[in-house]
Amino acid sequence: MSIELFDNGSIPVLEDARYIPVLLIGSLSSLLSLLGSSCIMYMAYPEVRTKLMHRLLFCLSLSDWISSMSLLVMPYLIPSFLGLAGAVGSFASCAGIGFFMLVGSKMGCCYNAYLSIYYYLVVVRNWREADFARRPHLEMAGHVVAIFATLAIEVAAVATQSINPTPAINNLCIYATWPWGCIDSPEVECTRSSESTFKLLVTMSGPIYFLFSMAGFLTAALVFAKVRSTLQKSSQYRFENNNDRTSQTSTAARSISSTTTTDDPNNKRIQEVGIQAVLYTLAYFQSFFWPLMTIIVSQAFKSSELIHKKLEPGFYALTILFFVFFPIQGFFNFFIYTRGKAKRWRTVEPDKSIFWIYKQIVARIPPPAMSTISRICSKNAKPTPSTEQPQQQTPQVQIHTTTNPNKQ
Secondary structure (H helix, E strand, C coil): CCHHHCCCCCCCCCHHHHHHHHHHHHHHHHHHHHHHHHHHHHHHHCCCCHHHHHHHHHHHHHHHHHHHHHHHHHHHEHHHHHHHCCCCHHHHHHHHHHHHHHHHHHHHHHHCCCCHHHHHHCCCCCCHHHHHCCCHHHHHHHHHHHHHHHHHHHHHHHCCCCCEEEECCCCCCCEEEEEEEEEEECCCCCCCCCHHHHHHHHCCCCCCHHHHHHHHHHHHHHHHHHHHHHHHHHHHHHHHHCCCCCCCCCCHHHHHCCCCCCCHHHHHHHHHHHHHHHHHHHHHHHHHHHHHHHHHHHHHCCHHHHHHCCCCCCHHHHHHHHHHHHCCHHHHHHHHHCCHHHHHHHHHHCCCCHHHHHHHCCCCCCCCCCCHHHHHHHHHCCCCHHHHHEEEEEHHHHHHHHHHHHHH
16 A cells, blocks of 8 residues: 555545435434434523532433534545545645534543442432532542543644544545555654654553443343332332232232332332433434444454445445444433323323424423323313203202201
C-alpha cells in the first residue's frame, strides 16, 4: 500500500448504491433518538432541581442528544475528497463533529452507569431522596468525572489531530491516523496523529467504557436479583397462607389474604423501579453492543486490510447494524421513561389511541384518578329504562316521609 492510493481518487469506499442505505438508516435512527431524548428532557426538567433521578435522566438524555445529533450531521462533514455522497467537509469539520460525538457517547456511558447505581441504592439498599440529599458530594463527583474527564480526553484528541475518518466505517470520525494504514507500513508517514498518540487515546478511553459499562451491568443484575427475590417471597407467602386456611374460612377472606402481599406498596415499588432499571440497562446494552462488535472485528485486522475489508458483505452487514442501534438509545429510553404513565393512561382511558395518550404524557398532563373517572362516568351515564324509574322515585319517597313529621 502506498500514499498514492489517497491522492489519485482511488480511495476504496462504499459505492453509492450501498452507502446511501447506510446514510438513510443512520439518519432515521438519529432522528428518532433526538425526538425521544428531547421529550425526556422536556418532561424531566421541572423536577431536575428536586429529584436526583430526573437529573440523571436529563443528563443521560442530553448526552444521547449530543451523540445522535453528531451522527446525524457527521456524514456531511467528513472530508469531501473521500468521494462519499453528500460529503462536503474537511479534516477540521470531521474533527469538530467527532469531538461532540465522542463526548456524548462517553458521557452517556457514565450516566447510564450512574442511573443503574441509583436504582441499586433505591431498590436494594432502600435509599430515599433524603439519603441522596445528605450526600451531595457523591453526585458532584459523578458529574465531574462524566464531564471534565471526557472533555479532557477529547480536547487532547483534537489537539493532536487524532480524530479522523476511520478505515472501518468511512463516514465515522473517531480516533484514527491518516493516511489509513500508515501505522502498519514504515514506508508511509502519518500526517495526522501517530501510532503512539492513537494507542494512548484508546488506552485512556477504553477503561471509561469498560469500567462504567460493567458497573451499570453489575448493579442492574443486583437489582434484577432483588426484584426476583421479592416476587418469589411474595408468591411463596401467598401459597403457604392459602394452604393454612381451614375449610371454614370463607372464599372472600382467602381472596383478601392472598392478595395482601401482592398489593403491598413496598413490593410494588421494588418491582416497578427494578423493571425500570433493567430496561434502561438493556437499552444501553443494545446501543453499545454493535459498536463494541465493530471494534473487536476491526482489531482483528490491520488498518491497511480494513480499507478493503469493509467492502465485504459481512462487514457491510455489521455497518448496517451499527447505524441501526447505536444512535437509537434515546428513542428506547423515552418509552421506558413513560412506561408507568402510559399504563395509567391506558387504564383510565382505554378507548383513546396510543398517539393521544403519548400526547398527554409529553404535555405533562397527569392521568386523572380512577375515583374521579368513576364519578364522572356515573354522573353522565344515561340510565336504562328498567332502572331509571326506581332511581328517581326512591329518594323522593324517603325525603317525603322523613320531612312531614318535622313540619307537624
